[in-house]
Amino acid sequence: MVAASLDAAQVWRVLARIPDPEIPVITITELGIVRDVRLESGIVEVSITPTYSGCPAMDMIERDVVASLLQAGFSEVRVRTVLSPTWTTDWIAEEAKARLREFGIAPPARRTAGVDAQRVHLHTRAVPCPKCGSAQTERVSEFGSTACKAHYRCLECLEPFDYFKPL
Amino acid sequence: MQLQKAKFEYLLRMGDNALILGQRLAEWLGHGPQLEEDIASANVSLDLLGQARLWLTYAGKVEGRGRGEDALAFRRDQHEFRNCTMVELPNGMRSERDYAFTIVRRVLFDAFQRALLPRLAQSADAEIAAIAAKSGKENDYHWRHSSDWMIRFGDGTEESHRRAQAALDALWGYTAELFVSDSIDRSAAAAQLAPAADSLREAWLAAVEPVIAQATLSVPAATRFLSTGKTGTHSEHLGYVLAEMQFLQRAYPNAQW
Numbered sequence: 001m002v003a004a005s006l007d008a009a010q011v012w013r014v015l016a017r018i019p020d021p022e023i024p025v026i027t028i029t030e031l032g033i034v035r036d037v038r039l040e041s042g043i044v045e046v047s048i049t050p051t052y053s054g055c056p057a058m059d060m061i062e063r064d065v066v067a068s069l070l071q072a073g074f075s076e077v078r079v080r081t082v083l084s085p086t087w088t089t090d091w092i093a094e095e096a097k098a099r100l101r102e103f104g105i106a107p108p109a110r111r112t113a114g115v116d117a118q119r120v121h122l123h124t125r126a127v128p129c130p131k132c133g134s135a136q137t138e139r140v141s142e143f144g145s146t147a148c149k150a151h152y153r154c155l156e157c158l159e160p161f162d163y164f165k166p167l
Numbered sequence: 168m169q170l171q172k173a174k175f176e177y178l179l180r181m182g183d184n185a186l187i188l189g190q191r192l193a194e195w196l197g198h199g200p201q202l203e204e205d206i207a208s209a210n211v212s213l214d215l216l217g218q219a220r221l222w223l224t225y226a227g228k229v230e231g232r233g234r235g236e237d238a239l240a241f242r243r244d245q246h247e248f249r250n251c252t253m254v255e256l257p258n259g260m261r262s263e264r265d266y267a268f269t270i271v272r273r274v275l276f277d278a279f280q281r282a283l284l285p286r287l288a289q290s291a292d293a294e295i296a297a298i299a300a301k302s303g304k305e306n307d308y309h310w311r312h313s314s315d316w317m318i319r320f321g322d323g324t325e326e327s328h329r330r331a332q333a334a335l336d337a338l339w340g341y342t343a344e345l346f347v348s349d350s351i352d353r354s355a356a357a358a359q360l361a362p363a364a365d366s367l368r369e370a371w372l373a374a375v376e377p378v379i380a381q382a383t384l385s386v387p388a389a390t391r392f393l394s395t396g397k398t399g400t401h402s403e404h405l406g407y408v409l410a411e412m413q414f415l416q417r418a419y420p421n422a423q424w
Contacts (some may be wrong), residue, residue, distance in 0.1 A: 005292025030359055083221070084297035086220050086304060140205035142312040143210035151203060 011037045011044055014072045018064050021057045022146050025103040028061055032091025035082055043076045044069055049087045051167070078087040089166050099126075101130045106152065108144060108166040127163050129154035139163075173354035174292070175230045176249060177361055179239070180351075180376055180397050182222030182405045183250035185302075186240060187405070188276060189215030191258055192269070200266050207312055211273070214305045241416035245405045252394035253341035255405040260337055267320050267330035274378060279345050280306045282370035283362070289305050291359040314378045321382025332384050339387040344394045347373070401403035 015037070016029045028034055028048070036047040046065055050058050062079045074146045089108035092100075097107035106127050126135040134156035144151040149162040192212035199205025223236040234242075253272060259265030284306055287299035304319055321333040346368040348356070355361040396402070415422060 050217070050301075052214060052215035052217060052305060053221055053298075054215070056213070083301050084293070086297070086301045141207055142308055142315070143203070143207040145206070147210055147213055151206075165308065 008037050008039050009071070011017065011039065011046070011074070014068050015046065015065065017066055018061070021060045021064070023103070025102070026092070027096075027098045028065075030096035032093070033061070033087060042074075043078065044086040045078045045080055047080045047082045048099045049082050051087050055147050057146075083144045087167070089164060092164075102144065104130050105149065105160055106130045106161060106163040108164040127152055129157060129159065130161055131159045132157040137161075168350045169352060171229060171231075173358075175226055176351045176359060177355045178226035178229060178295075179249040180251075181250050181298075182219045182226055182239070184254055184276070185215040185222060186219035186305070187248070187250045188254040188273075189213075189219060190408055191254065191256075193411050194258055195264065195269070198264055201305045203420045204266070205395050209356060210267075211309050211312070212395045214309065218298070218302045221301070224296050225298065237416065241413045242420075244411045245401050245409055248401065248405060248409075250397060250405075251341070251344050252396035252402050253338060253344070255396065255402060255408055256338075256341070257404055260333070265330065265334070267327060268314055268334040268337070270320065271331060271334035273309065275338055275342055277310040277313050278371050278374040278378075279308055279342075279367070281310055281374050282367045286362040286367070290317065290361060290390075295360060310374075315391055317378055317384075321379070321384040322389055329382065331382065333408045335379070336382055336387045340390050340392040341394050342371075343389075343392070344397060347393070349398065 003102075012029070012034075015031055015034050016027055018028045020026050020028055023031075031051070033048050033051060034046065035049050036045075037133055038045040038047075046069075048058075048061065048065070058081075065079050066077045083158060088111060092108065099161070100107045106129070109127070127137050127139075128135050129137050129152075134154055135154040136156060137152050139150060140153050141151040144162050148164060148167070150165050151160065153160045153164045189212045192208045193214065195205065195208040195212075197205065199208055219240070220236050223239045227234040227236065227239055254276060256272070257263065259268045280302070284299045284303035288296050288303060290296040290299065317331060320327040322328070346365050347362040352364045356363040376386065394402070396405075420422070
């Protein structure tokens with residue numbers, strides 16, 4: 001029993017070192033997509049959930065998980081995809097949000113209930129610029145360089161930046 | 168109708184709607200009216216493709232004949248597709264690509280998903296509920312993007328207004344199909360797998376009408392036209408979509424990346 005829990009902790013430690021392929025400043029555990037780790041008769045089963053259903057990084061993450069755990073000495077690794085409960089940006093670790101900002105990506109605002117209700121949004125809440133901190137920013141496009149980001153620009157320092165969309 | 172068969176057919180409808188509209192949006196790659204919109208179409212297309220994969224993978228599992236997502240996407244012929252006719256229409260009526268037409272179609276479809284997905288997320292089938300909940304969150308962004316642009320087009324220049332209204336007039340008739348309950352819908356509803364199709368129109372109108380009004384466009388008059396894509400009888404356009412989408416698997420069966 002003690003050995004088993006130690007090994008599961010070891011799995012988590014390995015997973016906590018795997019960077020997200022598209023945003024390498026945060027790890028897959030900080031991103032909140034690792035949902036469960038099970039270890040039974042030497043077989044590791046890792047459950048991950050996709051950020052966006054079409055996220056092309058998922059296959060790579062799955063390969064990284066298998067490769068990292070095999071390298072760490074586990075002999076058989078299975079990755080399971082779970083959809084429920086659906087991933088939310090609220091699961092991103094707070095320390096990781098600070099690192100996102102340093103990397104030039106505005107971290108997602110916390111989701112508040114009812115924000116996305118029936119209203120049509122022509123303007124959204126202010127997203128502070130990750131470079132200069134100004135709240136004078138505007139959305140250029142709802143969609144950015146990856147599925148999880150929107151494209152913004154700062155009206156103060158004039159820098160364009162990505163915003164990690166709250167989901 | 169046998170429940171398992173109805174469930175399979177219903178899942179094909181969900182998957183094929185997402186797959187075919189995703190394929191149509193992918194045709195904008197490299198042709199968007201501006202860089203940001205090129206990226207937006209690609210993003211929405213990718214989300215829809217991801218959703219299609221989830222629906223079709225589950226459809227294959229329910230069918231129980233060993234067909235996976237690829238077999239269903241690439242090895243079925245057009246009469247076996249169950250998407251509504253609206254999503255297979257080309258990206259423009261008088262030209263190969265008309266962004267107003269593409270956006271208006273998305274508004275009508277995204278609003279339909281907005282009415283449907285939260286109800287499907289309450290399905291008695293846990294897998295259907297999970298896929299619907301996931302897709303619904305993504306659809307919120309799609310809807311914001313499409314409705315935002317429809318308002319700009321309708322309430323924009325004389326030319327953008329004219330094109331948005333022409334698109335709305337051309338597409339409106341194709342929406343009737345979405346709200347017709349047939350034996351598949353009825354079986355799925357009776358088993359609490361999905362809401363009855365005819366119970367969705369009110370929520371759909373409640374989403375669409377304020378956008379049409381804000382865009383200074385007018386709601387077209389109802390007609391008797393009824394398209395039949397979801398029962399497998401398609402327009403002449405679907406064959407061309409499949410010819411391109413399925414080429415690789417038809418030329419090199421079972422090819423793997």
